Amino acid sequence: MLEVTDLRVNYGAIKALHGVTLRVNRGEIVTLIGCNGAGKSTTLRAISGIVRAAGGSITYEGRDLAGLKPHDIVRLGLVQAPEGRGIFSNMTVAENLELGAFIRSDRDGISADREKALTLFPRLRERLDQSAGTLSGGEQQMLAIARALLTRPKLLLLDEPSLGLAPQIVQIIFRIIREINEQGATILLVEQNAHMALKVAHRAYVLDVGRIVMEGKASDLAASEDVQDAYMGRKRAG
Amino acid sequence: MVWPLAAALVYALVVHFGGRTVLDPYYAILLVTIGINITLAVSLNMVNGFTGQFSMGHAGFLAVGGYACGIVTYYGSAKVFGSTAMRQGQLCGMPLETAGLPFLGGGEWFFLLALLVGGLVAAGLGYIVGLPSLRLRGDYLAIVTLGFGEIVRVVIQQSGKVIKAGGGKSAEQLIRDAPLYTLPGSVGGSLGFDNLPKYTSLFWAHLAAAATVLVAYRLKSSTYGRAFLSIREDEVAAEAMGVNTTKFKVRAFVLAAFFAGVAGGLYGSTLGVALSPVDAGFQKSFDIIIMVVLGGLGSISGAVVAAVVVTLLPEWLRGVAEYRMIIYALTLILLMIFRPQGLLGVREAWEMPLLRKWMGGKRGGT
Numbered sequence: 001m002l003e004v005t006d007l008r009v010n011y012g013a014i015k016a017l018h019g020v021t022l023r024v025n026r027g028e029i030v031t032l033i034g035c036n037g038a039g040k041s042t043t044l045r046a047i048s049g050i051v052r053a054a055g056g057s058i059t060y061e062g063r064d065l066a067g068l069k070p071h072d073i074v075r076l077g078l079v080q081a082p083e084g085r086g087i088f089s090n091m092t093v094a095e096n097l098e099l100g101a102f103i104r105s106d107r108d109g110i111s112a113d114r115e116k117a118l119t120l121f122p123r124l125r126e127r128l129d130q131s132a133g134t135l136s137g138g139e140q141q142m143l144a145i146a147r148a149l150l151t152r153p154k155l156l157l158l159d160e161p162s163l164g165l166a167p168q169i170v171q172i173i174f175r176i177i178r179e180i181n182e183q184g185a186t187i188l189l190v191e192q193n194a195h196m197a198l199k200v201a202h203r204a205y206v207l208d209v210g211r212i213v214m215e216g217k218a219s220d221l222a223a224s225e226d227v228q229d230a231y232m233g234r235k236r237a238g
Numbered sequence: 239m240v241w242p243l244a245a246a247l248v249y250a251l252v253v254h255f256g257g258r259t260v261l262d263p264y265y266a267i268l269l270v271t272i273g274i275n276i277t278l279a280v281s282l283n284m285v286n287g288f289t290g291q292f293s294m295g296h297a298g299f300l301a302v303g304g305y306a307c308g309i310v311t312y313y314g315s316a317k318v319f320g321s322t323a324m325r326q327g328q329l330c331g332m333p334l335e336t337a338g339l340p341f342l343g344g345g346e347w348f349f350l351l352a353l354l355v356g357g358l359v360a361a362g363l364g365y366i367v368g369l370p371s372l373r374l375r376g377d378y379l380a381i382v383t384l385g386f387g388e389i390v391r392v393v394i395q396q397s398g399k400v401i402k403a404g405g406g407k408s409a410e411q412l413i414r415d416a417p418l419y420t421l422p423g424s425v426g427g428s429l430g431f432d433n434l435p436k437y438t439s440l441f442w443a444h445l446a447a448a449a450t451v452l453v454a455y456r457l458k459s460s461t462y463g464r465a466f467l468s469i470r471e472d473e474v475a476a477e478a479m480g481v482n483t484t485k486f487k488v489r490a491f492v493l494a495a496f497f498a499g500v501a502g503g504l505y506g507s508t509l510g511v512a513l514s515p516v517d518a519g520f521q522k523s524f525d526i527i528i529m530v531v532l533g534g535l536g537s538i539s540g541a542v543v544a545a546v547v548v549t550l551l552p553e554w555l556r557g558v559a560e561y562r563m564i565i566y567a568l569t570l571i572l573l574m575i576f577r578p579q580g581l582l583g584v585r586e587a588w589e590m591p592l593l594r595k596w597m598g599g600k601r602g603g604t
Contacts, residue, residue, distance in 0.1 A: 087472075
């Protein structure tokens with residue numbers, strides 16, 4: 001479904017990605033893990049068109065995404081829920097959701113999807129008229145995901161959905177990510193919380209200073225000692 | 239859209255005929271100025287408030303619209319009707335005695351046409367300026383638009399003399415003999431385009447104000463309109479929702495330029511005003527920005543209130559003659575210190591906690 005080949009991105013003189021290659025198949029949850037500054041978010045931003053690639057190619061459903069603007073890419077069904085949540089904080093929750101459906105005009109479909117999203121996140125239903133800036137961090141994250149769902153994504157890019165959230169909320173978010181996937185959306189998940197990400201994902205890539213250093217089945221990576229040492233906080237013996 | 243438009247029309251008629259019977263000329267003109275300033279402030283608010291871009295060249299569009307409208311009402315009138323005099327009408331100008339004037343069909347349609355020409359020319363220019371410059375962000379856009387206003391000012395300054403009666407010939411004769419293409423260039427240079435027929439009335443000023451408020455409100459409250467607001471809130475997230483941010487910014491800019499152009503047409507045709515290049519300068523642009531910031535960026539009712547206050551304040555302070563501009567400036571400074579988000583912030587008057595309490599808290603949420 002998504003094929004990223006030798007992707008390179010520069011921020012000015014700084015090389016952020018030195019050739020990232022990864023693939024996402026339809027129906028999968030694929031996770032991209034790594035430390036702060038490894039280039040995970042940059043990879044997502046390049047895929048969704050927010051930053052320009054300096055080299056390499058990104059192909060989505062057989063179509064080259066080079067040169068497309070983010071708003072064009074969204075219309076192809078490739079949707080990102082931005083990091084830092086990127087919600088419209090001066091608007092109400094309902095208005096945020098309304099903007100999620102901005103590119104669609106099928107009223108019935110929209111209200112059905114809105115209902116579905118609110119069933120996934122009952123908290124949001126209670127807060128529909130509240131301005132989004134007054135939500136808690138977890139609720140804002142839920143809103144960002146719900147809003148992205150209303151664009152009816154075929155491939156959903158999630159950037160650090162667990163960032164700064166209480167463990168309990170993280171559990172909820174990850175449960176919902178799996179539900180969304182079971183309902184048919186393919187997911188590319190960027191996470192620092194490798195432990196949770198590897199639990200929920202089918203396959204995983206490990207990114208380190210702008211390169212993919214490991215890839216494989218999520219369960220295999222979770223069992224790997226290197227990954228445990230570097231990203232899952234296991235203390236090295238001795 | 240039919241009912242709100244009808245309401246705007248009724249409002250303008252009421253202000254027109256009501257104002258004319260109750261007010262003496264000084265206050266009537268002040269009320270016209272209020273209408274024009276509301277049009278300017280609310281239209282600039284579509285760019286600076288809704289989409290969060292910072293345009294500092296609104297007066298440029300005001301001047302372009304004013305001159306374009308003036309070319310129609312002065313030269314156009316001479317070419318088509320054979321006279322530069324104002325065409326009388328119940329809804330035109332500020333005559334004290336209105337008995338016997340035609341209602342509609344006098345100057346009304348002609349002035350409406352001239353205003354639309356002013357608006358459309360300004361909007362066209364807005365498109366040309368906006369398309370490349372709205373790709374810029376923040377400060378850069380401010381500088382480009384500031385430059386645009388100055389360019390308009392300098393270009394108008396370089397224009398030739400207005401064709402007036404002289405050398406034993408009437409203005410009409412001279413205009414008839416002048417080739418068409420020379421007319422737009424004969425708008426008075428730095429002396430100003432000062433002899434326009436004074437069509438502007440309470441009706442037109444307040445119809446424009448009501449129409450601008452109406453369009454702004456529709457923009458703010460529709461899904462389509464929320465796309466504008468989403469750009470102000472978070473441009474990257476707006477793109478991620480599929481909003482073509484450049485296109486929407488240009489749209490807001492063009493729409494704002496259109497209403498500024500209409501306001502310019504009204505301004506240039508107001509009794510006692512001599513349209514001059516200074517009207518395109520940054521001082522004028524700042525005056526409009528002050529209204530928008532004072533009212534609260536993004537708040538339509540805020541911009542309306544601020545336009546009224548900013549128009550009236552210097553007049554109220556006329557009694558203390560030489561200190562009035564100091565007091566005016568101090569008031570603005572104090573307001574910005576104690577309410578940096580403007581009088582109403584991003585909200586509308588009916589959403590304010592105090593008013594909501596009065597009205598029994600119809601709208602929920604915080």
